[in-house]
Amino acid sequence: MRLFNRTPPEVRAAVEAADRVLTYAQGPDGYVVVTDRALYLGGTRLAWFTVDRGVWDEEGLTVVTTDGREHRARLPEPGRVPEAVRERVVASIVVSQYVPLDVRGGVRLVARKAEDDRMVWEFAFDAGLDPQDPGLRALAEQALEGVRRSFGV
Numbered sequence: 001m002r003l004f005n006r007t008p009p010e011v012r013a014a015v016e017a018a019d020r021v022l023t024y025a026q027g028p029d030g031y032v033v034v035t036d037r038a039l040y041l042g043g044t045r046l047a048w049f050t051v052d053r054g055v056w057d058e059e060g061l062t063v064v065t066t067d068g069r070e071h072r073a074r075l076p077e078p079g080r081v082p083e084a085v086r087e088r089v090v091a092s093i094v095v096s097q098y099v100p101l102d103v104r105g106g107v108r109l110v111a112r113k114a115e116d117d118r119m120v121w122e123f124a125f126d127a128g129l130d131p132q133d134p135g136l137r138a139l140a141e142q143a144l145e146g147v148r149r150s151f152g153v
Contacts, residue, residue, distance in 0.1 A: 034084040049112035099143040
C-alpha cells in the first residue's frame with residue numbers, strides 16, 4: 001500500500017497552477033482531471049460554474065455546460081471522478097429556485113459561484129416557453145429581483 005497518492009507530473013502540467021487536483025482518471029483520449037476550480041477534459045478547461053450537469057454511462061462522461069454545449073470523454077475506469085464531478089457541480093450552486101411566471105409555466109433561477117466569487121445567474125425556462133419573449137423575460141427579471149432579495153445574494 002502506498003502512503004501517498006502522488007499526482008503524476010503530466011496531470012499537474014495539464015492544469016492551471018492555481019487549480020488543486022482532487023482526482024483524475026486516464027482514458028483513451030487522455031486524462032480527465034477534477035480540480036477544486038474546474039474540470040479538465042483533454043485540453044478543455046470547464047470552470048465549475050459553467051457546468052450544468054455530468055451524465056455517466058458505461059463508456060464515459062458527458063458534460064453539459066450552462067450554455068447547452070456537450071463535451072464527451074471516454075473513461076472506461078473512472079475511479080472517483082464521477083462522485084467528484086457531482087460534488088463540485090452541486091457545490092457551485094448557491095441558489096436554485098423555481099418561480100411560476102404565468103399560466104403557461106415558470107422559470108428556474110440558478111445562481112452559481114464563479115471563480116472570482118461573483119454570482120452568475122441563469123434562467124431555465126419551462127419547456128415550451130420562449131426565453132426570447134420580452135414579456136416572459138420581464139416577468140423572469142422581476143422574479144429574479146425577488147429571489148435575490150429573499151436570499152440576500
